[in-house]
Amino acid sequence: DTGVSQNPRHKITKRGQNVTFRCDPISEHNRLYWYRQTLGQGPEFLTYFQNEAQLEKSRLLSDRFSAERPKGSFSTLEIQRTEQGDSAMYLCASGRGPQETQYFGPGTRLLVL
Amino acid sequence: QKEVEQNSGPLSVPEGAIASLNCTYSDRGSQSFFWYRQYSGKSPELIMFIYSNGDKEDGRFTAQLNKASQYVSLLIRDSQPSDSATYLCAGTSIGGYQKVTFGTGTKLQVIP
Numbered sequence: 001d002t003g004v005s006q007n008p009r010h011k012i013t014k015r016g017q018n019v020t021f022r023c024d025p026i027s028e029h030n031r032l033y034w035y036r037q038t039l040g041q042g043p044e045f046l047t048y049f050q051n052e053a054q055l056e057k058s059r060l061l062s063d064r065f066s067a068e069r070p071k072g073s074f075s076t077l078e079i080q081r082t083e084q085g086d087s088a089m090y091l092c093a094s095g096r097g098p099q100e101t102q103y104f105g106p107g108t109r110l111l112v113l
Numbered sequence: 114q115k116e117v118e119q120n121s122g123p124l125s126v127p128e129g130a131i132a133s134l135n136c137t138y139s140d141r142g143s144q145s146f147f148w149y150r151q152y153s154g155k156s157p158e159l160i161m162f163i164y165s166n167g168d169k170e171d172g173r174f175t176a177q178l179n180k181a182s183q184y185v186s187l188l189i190r191d192s193q194p195s196d197s198a199t200y201l202c203a204g205t206s207i208g209g210y211q212k213v214t215f216g217t218g219t220k221l222q223v224i225p
Contacts, residue, residue: 042218103159
């Protein structure tokens with residue numbers, strides 16, 4: 001399977017705990033995106049990498065959120081001191097350049113109790 | 114004002130009919146537009162993209178773009194119950210970093 005993969009698919013955690021999600025993009029794609037989606041809303045942009053460089057971050061990405069793509073391949077998104085409002089589907093997408101379409105992974109569904 | 118606006122629906126059409134989904138955008142710098150289909154609990158799946166004015170057809174799907182009116186639409190011909198899903202419109206800007214902005218989606222129900 002050469003699509004975008006995300007792990008874990010589901011995560012339940014208690015408020016205040018840290019969580020980390022992983023995204024493996026399509027191998028030839030140099031662009032990687034993270035989105036958050038809540039019920040009834042479209043995906044909201046969080047951050048974007050071109051290769052290993054994080055080129056843009058949304059204002060939605062508070063200081064509790066950090067993302068990395070250390071070798072320009074897979075990426076991790078960490079949320080520290082989780083809050084109930086962080087409960088959402090976290091989506092990763094990858095693409096190959098300007099105007100290129102983005103292909104989404106299956107998402108990680110986070111529930112913060 | 115939201116950058117990409119869609120009617121949330123639901124839009125109900127009978128099986129075999131044409132479903133027409135509409136989207137407007139506010140950023141005149143937007144260059145490319147995408148339609149994604151999202152089934153409940155699943156991630157978005159690309160249907161079509163368009164960046165030139167006019168129509169683009171792919172099977173039962175036709176995307177239409179009118180940059181002067183800042184309007185994008187998706188037509189689904191011969192609608193099937195399996196087309197029942199939420200359809201997300203998204204737009205991107207060229208120049209600087211590519212940021213894709215999604216609408217809230219239109220829920221389509223195809224009634225057998």
